[in-house]
Amino acid sequence: MKKNKEIVIVGAGPSGLSMALFLSELGYTPRIFDKKEAINKHSKALGVNPRTLELMKAYGITDRFLANGRKMHAVNIWKADKHIFKNDFSKVNGEYPFMLIQAQKESEEILLEEIEARKIPIQYQSEFTQFSGTKNNYTITIKQEHSFQIDCDFIIGADGAKSKIREQLNIGYQGFRYDEEWELFDIELDMDLNPEEGHIRLFPEGGMIMIRLKNNVWRVAGNLKSILNYLPKKTSIGEIYWESKFSINHKVAKNLVRDNIVLIGDAAHLHSPVGARGMNLGIEDAFISSRLIHENRLHEYNALRRPYIETTVNRINNITMGMAGNATFSRIIRNQIGSMKMLFPIIMPRVRNFVLGLDK
Numbered sequence: 001m002k003k004n005k006e007i008v009i010v011g012a013g014p015s016g017l018s019m020a021l022f023l024s025e026l027g028y029t030p031r032i033f034d035k036k037e038a039i040n041k042h043s044k045a046l047g048v049n050p051r052t053l054e055l056m057k058a059y060g061i062t063d064r065f066l067a068n069g070r071k072m073h074a075v076n077i078w079k080a081d082k083h084i085f086k087n088d089f090s091k092v093n094g095e096y097p098f099m100l101i102q103a104q105k106e107s108e109e110i111l112l113e114e115i116e117a118r119k120i121p122i123q124y125q126s127e128f129t130q131f132s133g134t135k136n137n138y139t140i141t142i143k144q145e146h147s148f149q150i151d152c153d154f155i156i157g158a159d160g161a162k163s164k165i166r167e168q169l170n171i172g173y174q175g176f177r178y179d180e181e182w183e184l185f186d187i188e189l190d191m192d193l194n195p196e197e198g199h200i201r202l203f204p205e206g207g208m209i210m211i212r213l214k215n216n217v218w219r220v221a222g223n224l225k226s227i228l229n230y231l232p233k234k235t236s237i238g239e240i241y242w243e244s245k246f247s248i249n250h251k252v253a254k255n256l257v258r259d260n261i262v263l264i265g266d267a268a269h270l271h272s273p274v275g276a277r278g279m280n281l282g283i284e285d286a287f288i289s290s291r292l293i294h295e296n297r298l299h300e301y302n303a304l305r306r307p308y309i310e311t312t313v314n315r316i317n318n319i320t321m322g323m324a325g326n327a328t329f330s331r332i333i334r335n336q337i338g339s340m341k342m343l344f345p346i347i348m349p350r351v352r353n354f355v356l357g358l359d360k
């Protein structure tokens with residue numbers, strides 16, 4: 001194996017940017033390509049978990065995240081307007097007993113600032129179209145105004161849910177898709193819910209998550225149709241900053257690595273946002289796989305990482321089922337949530353450790 005590894009990262013989302021940072025710390029200068037023009041102005045992820053804060057601490061990123069984001073210390077569960085349970089994150093052990101609320105755009109901006117400070121080359125409007133070659137000797141084609149080719153030893157597939165790299169490797173996803181659409185709003189709200197905490201509100205027909213982003217702008221998302229009709233009583237609605245729809249997939253790539261090509265982040269696994277794990281898992285993928293590349297052990301990545309990812313996605317599905325879908329089990333949870341209250345002190349400490357990424 002050559003000492004100097006030429007590494008190309010396809011995708012400058014949170015997974016690709018973190019990978020570049022971790023590799024740079026290990027002495028490499030990867031090249032990053034992304035087809036988009038710049039960081040997206042709308043943010044999917046809001047929750048940065050303590051595991052990510054632990055991983056990013058050594059790179060000076062955690063301090064910047066903490067200075068920018070908001071600490072959310074609890075999530076409440078409601079049956080419509082009736083309060084059922086407060087899951088208090090401050091009860092977890094560790095340095096960061098909270099979920100940091102920070103728009104994905106801002107997390108990416110902070111990571112990008114560090115990438116640029118380290119002079120890691122990153123090119124936008126640069127679409128990966130194909131690769132050829134085998135282990136240690138790849139040629140990849142990038143399309144800008146004109147196409148060009150570069151040689152490399154490793155390819156990092158951080159190119160998201162529709163990963164062309166995964167497609168070209170002919171690696172399928174294992175899993176399923178919920179047959180329902182989720183609505184999403186980033187919207188100004190004036191109401192009585194505690195703005196410092198998160199809220200999950202369950203109704204017989206589905207559920208919604210409500211988390212304040214900044215000022216009086218809240219993220220409202222869930223599988224209820226015309227979801228704004230389910231806001232707490234006496235809520236006043238202001239400006240809508242983003243309105244979107246998405247569907248839930250629970251899928252894991254059948255293999256995460258082939259020779260010197262590794263799939264990380266959404267290119268490798270998809271699941272509902274209910275556990276706030278997606279971006280955080282992608283950052284963990286980057287941390288682990290960067291070390292394996294450095295130690296010439298990338299071939300071990302699938303065996304080391306995939307069982308954990310699979311278990312995680314299954315557990316996220318168990319949590320999501322309380323909100324999503326029309327299965328009997330889901331409806332029972334939503335209808336009987338009040339009478340399940342006595343189980344919560346047993347279940348919820350495990351749920352909060354899981355959601356906070358402290359189940360490692």
Ligand SMILES: Cc1cc2nc3c(=O)[nH]c(=O)nc-3n(C[C@H](O)[C@H](O)[C@H](O)COP(=O)(O)OP(=O)(O)OC[C@H]3O[C@@H](n4cnc5c(N)ncnc54)[C@H](O)[C@@H]3O)c2cc1C
Pocket residue numbers: 010011012013014015016033034035036044045046047048104126127128129158159160161162163164184221246264265266267273275276277278279280281282
């Ligand atoms: C509503 C919602 C809420 C969420 N909330 C949370 C949360 O609170 N916490 C959390 O951890 N996760 C959350 N997630 C999940 C999180 O947003 C994703 O897991 C995360 O964005 C994945 O990062 P990534 O870098 O792997 O992929 P992406 O963010 O999708 O980035 C992939 C990049 O690859 C680029 N790309 C794609 N194809 C090519 C190509 N051919 N050539 C060049 N570039 C290419 C794209 O332009 C993109 O920039 C949420 C998701 C949704 C939908």
